[in-house]
Amino acid sequence: MKKKTSLFDLFFTFFKIGAFTIGGGYAMLPLIQKEVIEEHQWLDTEEFTALLAIAEMTPGPVAVNTATFVGYQTVGVLGSVAATLGVVLPSFLIILCIAIFLPRFAGHPVVERIFYGIRPAVVALIGYAIYNLGRKILTNSFAYAVALGVFLVQLLFKIPPIPALLMAAGAGILYSNRRQKQMEEREAE
Amino acid sequence: MKLLGDLFFTFFKIGAFTFGGGYAMLPLIQDAVINKHGWLTLTEFLEVIAIAEMTPGPIAVNTATFVGYRTAGVFGSVFASLGVVLPSFLIILLIARFFRGLTDLPWAQGFFSGVKPAIIGLIGIALWRLGSAALIDFKSILIFLGALLLLIKGRLHPIPVIMLSALCGLLLA
Numbered sequence: 001m002k003k004k005t006s007l008f009d010l011f012f013t014f015f016k017i018g019a020f021t022i023g024g025g026y027a028m029l030p031l032i033q034k035e036v037i038e039e040h041q042w043l044d045t046e047e048f049t050a051l052l053a054i055a056e057m058t059p060g061p062v063a064v065n066t067a068t069f070v071g072y073q074t075v076g077v078l079g080s081v082a083a084t085l086g087v088v089l090p091s092f093l094i095i096l097c098i099a100i101f102l103p104r105f106a107g108h109p110v111v112e113r114i115f116y117g118i119r120p121a122v123v124a125l126i127g128y129a130i131y132n133l134g135r136k137i138l139t140n141s142f143a144y145a146v147a148l149g150v151f152l153v154q155l156l157f158k159i160p161p162i163p164a165l166l167m168a169a170g171a172g173i174l175y176s177n178r179r180q181k182q183m184e185e186r187e188a189e
Numbered sequence: 190m191k192l193l194g195d196l197f198f199t200f201f202k203i204g205a206f207t208f209g210g211g212y213a214m215l216p217l218i219q220d221a222v223i224n225k226h227g228w229l230t231l232t233e234f235l236e237v238i239a240i241a242e243m244t245p246g247p248i249a250v251n252t253a254t255f256v257g258y259r260t261a262g263v264f265g266s267v268f269a270s271l272g273v274v275l276p277s278f279l280i281i282l283l284i285a286r287f288f289r290g291l292t293d294l295p296w297a298q299g300f301f302s303g304v305k306p307a308i309i310g311l312i313g314i315a316l317w318r319l320g321s322a323a324l325i326d327f328k329s330i331l332i333f334l335g336a337l338l339l340l341i342k343g344r345l346h347p348i349p350v351i352m353l354s355a356l357c358g359l360l361l362a
Contacts, residue, residue: 018245018246054281054284058277058280059204059206059207059276059277059280060204060274060276060277060281061248061250062247063246064274064278064281065281068281068285069285072282072285077282080281080282084274084278088246088270088274090245090246091244091246091251092254092266094245094246095240095241095246095250095255095266096254096258096263096266098240098244098255099254099255099258099266102240112362113359114355114358114359115239115358116329116358116361117355117356117357117358117362118235118236118351118355118358119322119323119329120324120329120332120336121332121333121336121350121351121354122235122238122239122319123235123319123320123333124334124336124350125242125336125340125347125350125351126215126238126312126315126319127316128337128340128341130212130309130312130313133309133312137305137308137309138306138309142302142306143306145306146306146307147306147307147309147313150307150309150311151310151311151313151314154310154311154314155317160220161217161220161311162202162217164307165206165304167307168303168304168307168310169300169303169304171303172299172301172302172304173296173299173300175299175302176295176299180295
């Protein structure tokens with residue numbers, strides 16, 4: 001049996017999650033797990049796993065997806081608004097402060113040197129993200145072909161990302177239809 | 190007013206297509222914010238990513254807040270942040286009503302079997318373009334290789350890696 005939940009509870013819990021999810025992505029899963037499953041029992045482990053699959057399949061950050069979902073399941077539409085605002089507010093406020101104060105330090109030689117070192121590290125972070133995603137996603141030759149094809153098409157023809165994504169989605173639907181048909185034919189024989 | 194609308198719709202579009210989260214939206218942001226609107230330069234974009242990595246919250250939201258403030262002040266940051274969050278908010282709200290069964294639909298599985306590897310290709314392009322802006326001399330290539338090694342082989346968290354490379358920048362530049 002799930003406990004009763006107030007809007008304030010939702011807001012404050014997701015504010016806390018939002019304030020400590022440094023690095024984004026899957027870095028905040030353990031914290032969400034602790035707060036949402038163990039402390040408040042808003043979801044059980046099985047619901048949480050299903051939610052992760054949905055978060056993977058839908059656009060948007062996982063933390064925001066979880067907040068919206070849990071808020072709706074516990075209180076309804078108002079709950080999803082409170083939880084979503086809560087999870088976004090900490091980073092909004094912190095980045096606002098940085099954006100306001102950063103220009104004062106820009107051009108300072110020490111800051112320039114620091115960013116000279118940080119920029120290549122960010123490129124490495126992106127390389128690392130490709131390495132991690134690639135190990136999960138590039139599991140067959142179709143996936144390799146799509147990844148390489150999108151890369152080359154973008155590089156050579158400068159097609160914007162969204163049409164490229166939609167074309168890849170179309171290829172994926174065609175490919176999985178054909179594979180299913182082949183499997184059915186094999187079963188029929 | 191037009192600028193606020195531009196910010197909102199640009200980040201709404203980014204929010205609607207950032208499957209997989211995190212770095213998957215870098216190519217979209219790059220295309221809209223740098224190429225199309227010229228709201229940031231490549232170098233500034235690298236700095237925003239570093240700041241986003243070191244502060245809490247999703248990178249898409251961080252970038253929206255930062256770019257919004259840069260282009261139109263506090264109101265700009267509110268509009269851009271709302272824009273980037275709204276698509277996933279609305280979609281999850283719909284799914285929360287109808288929930289299960291969605292992950293089993295065959296066409297949805299096909300859709301994602303194409304979209305997921307495409308995202309890797311797109312991030313590859315972001316890597317290519319940002320790399321050509323950041324890796325400008327021998328020292329920066331050295332920092333890049335060192336950071337990549339610490340991440341993959343050393344399994345270090347991104348924050349210490351960024352701090353170490355900041356230190357390298359201080360000492361080497």
